Amino acid sequence: MGAPKQKWTSEEEEALRRGVLKHGAGKWRTIQKDPEFSPVLSSRSNIDLKDKWRNLSFSASGLGSRDKLRVPRPKAPSSSPSPSPQLLLLSAPNNVAEASPPEDCEKSPQDDKTPSPKYSSMILEALDELKEPNGSEVATICNFIEQRHEVQPNFRRLLCAKLRRLIGVNKVEKIDKSYKLTDSYAKRALAPMKDPSLKKKDSAKSSKAAKGVGQLSPALDAAEAAAMKVADAEAKSHLANEHMMEVERIGKMAEETESLLELASELYERCSRGEALTILQVAHREF
DNA sequence: CTAGGGTTAGGC
DNA sequence: GCCTAACCCTAG
CATH class of the missing domain: 1.10.10.10 (Winged helix-like DNA-binding domain superfamily/Winged helix DNA-binding domain)
Incomplete structure (x- = not known):
């Protein structure tokens, strides 16, 4: 029982982030063997990297409560090494998801x-x-x-x-x-x-089948049936309402996605022109 | 080798 | 007592 739990140091975490940026998430073995990171990650297995990355990704979205800055997983890293993303390195040793710009604060908290x-x-x-x-x-x-x-x-x-x-x-x-x-x-x-x-x-609602069927007066029976129908209708309207809210929510998501896309295009354009942007500028849309 | 479910230790 | 992070196990 020498090492019950080995907490990740910020250096290791940092190396992992950079490794993922360099090789992409999922290339744990590659990252672990990369001479750039192997000194730091020597005591970590590729599985450790994977697990840690899982935790990082999750907590980034769970605790941030704002929009998640999940590092995008390069789907096709082999053929197209996109030119600009290095400028967006979120590898600064200090906080990354911490910057809370005065942007939309009332969108996502759609409880x-x-x-x-x-x-x-x-x-x-x-x-x-x-x-x-x-x-x-x-x-x-x-x-x-x-x-x-x-x-x-x-x-x-x-x-x-x-x-x-x-x-x-x-x-x-x-x-x-x-x-x-x-x-x-x-x-x-x-x-x-x-x-x-x-x-x-x-x-009255649920007893219909269970109780003696022949005993109740027809009037009561009718009332019962009516009650059930009302309840049913209520349930349905509730459901409909829920669906409406869901639609609304998705609409908002689409909106957000669109503006993000816009932002991304803008960034891409700027970066291809050779402009250098800091993450802070990006966060505050000062560019 | 990786992804993902499962287990356990530690912190609040 | 609950939640999370680190660790373990296994299928594909």
């Missing part, structure tokens, strides 16, 4: 639902609604939650950690690769019509 880390309840809700007898896979749960809530890009990973926690407290059980609510927790939490232990007079 639709629950941006707060109440992931546990979201997961429980998902498992509850999915009701898959054999459990739900992580991907399924992830999709489900993403549809109802805004989640951060690293949500999937958080989800795994979270699921483990829930297993630890016996709220969730793992079946092969899938997860589901434990029986005990499901009963306690949703105490629905199927639970025999509590025979409370269920609300």
Whole structure:
């Protein structure tokens, strides 16, 4: 037990960033062997680099809360070594994502639902609604939650950690690769019509099938049906509303993307003309 | 060799 | 108690 955890030094982190800029993300072995970085990264394996980069990328978008400055992954690095990007080196040893320019501050914080880390309840809700007898896979749960809530890009990973926690407290059980609510927790939490232990007079809505069908007066029956329809309509309108908001949100994203594209073109043009720009100028649009 | 899921230690 | 960062394992 000599080295329980080896925290990354800023030099190592820096070398990694530069390595990624130079070789591209995914070329971990190459970066690790590059004579430029190998002295610094000698104690790190290529896997370490990968893991660290994963953390860096995620936390950059998660904690920044502003637009993420994720380093773009070069999709086709082989043929087209783009001329200018070196000028944008975000490798300054000091903070990079720290510069908070007075730009749009009211765009992204579109808290639709629950941006707060109440992931546990979201997961429980998902498992509850999915009701898959054999459990739900992580991907399924992830999709489900993403549809109802805004989640951060690293949500999937958080989800795994979270699921483990829930297993630890016996709220969730793992079946092969899938997860589901434990029986005990499901009963306690949703105490629905199927639970025999509590025979409370269920609300009019759900008791239809379970209760004696022949007993109720036709009027009550009709009222019941009407109530259900109202509830249904309400649910649908709620859904529609949600979709509207989603559309709106996507629209805003498109807007942002467009302006970013504009910015990029501008930068590219300037840089190809030989103008040198500092990251600070870029951040403040002073160019 | 890389990507991604999973595990665990440490910090708040 | 929860979250994150570092570490581990394995499929492709």
